[in-house]
Amino acid sequence: MAYDLEEQEQLADLKAFWNKYGNLLTWVLIVVLGSYAAWNFWNYHQRNQAADASVLYEELQKSLADKDNVKVQRIAADVESKFGSTAYGAMAALAAAKGAFDANDLKTAKVQLQWAIDHGTDEYKSIAKLRLAGVLLDEKAYDDGLKLLATNFLPQFAGAVADRKGDIFVAQNKLAEARTAYQAALTAMDSKNPGRKLVELKLESIGGTVAQPPKAAA
Incomplete structure (x- = not known):
């Protein structure tokens, strides 16, 4: 079918465009x-x-x-x-x-x-560092363990990090520092955290006092 004049012009424009940008x-x-x-x-x-x-x-x-x-x-x-x-x-x-x-x-x-x-990932790094600090504690490499625990951890591991620090301080017989660390662990832990009871027992075993939650108003 023959193209009319307008179609021929459009085809020519298309060919020119394609030649330039094709x-x-x-x-x-x-x-x-x-x-x-x-x-x-x-x-x-x-x-x-x-x-x-x-x-x-x-x-x-x-x-x-x-x-x-x-x-x-x-x-x-x-x-x-x-x-x-x-x-x-x-x-x-x-x-x-x-x-x-x-x-x-x-x-x-x-x-x-x-x-x-x-x-x-950051979560696995945090878990691995906590466990490695535990191995260093077993090896009595206390300074290395504390140095590792001073590195970056995800916020949700704050309680576990403080708890591990307390364990290392106890092993070093630094009981004042251990009490401070265990208190920090309890502060960071949620009230429903299953690990709280163990931290409370460790704190009390070295002469610390577990703070009681405030009573609700009557």
Whole structure:
């Protein structure tokens, strides 16, 4: 069908526009489509990684329950090397640290906890640092433990950090500092925190007094 004059002018304008900008638009489209494909591939890869990591983590938990520390450490190393960018990496490191600690292998426990500190999210870092401070307490490395507890923690761990400081001060026979730390732990802990009772017992055992909550007005 022959084009009328107006259609011929529009076609000429389109050709001129394409001649001027067509190459640029093609490259923009390639970049956009490539980015979309990469995003889909990344999501697919992440889902597959999480699924594979979960299988290994379940196997690790079973080995932990069986107290097979050699297998626990082997699986944890596998998870950390292959899936360290997922949450399972830090979870495996924490589980492996427990397995090593239960097997009285404090050196390996420290290595695994340090891995979680170096690679985990802020929550896992906080958990790992608290547990590492506990290992340092067992090793009588009190100054190192206190130094670690002075680093950054998420706010919700304030009570647990103060409690751990109190434990270290007790081990050093610094009872005044321990009482202050335990009081700080109780202040930071919610009234329904199941750990409060233990902190209260520790405070009272070193001569501290647990403050009673104010009575409601009659």
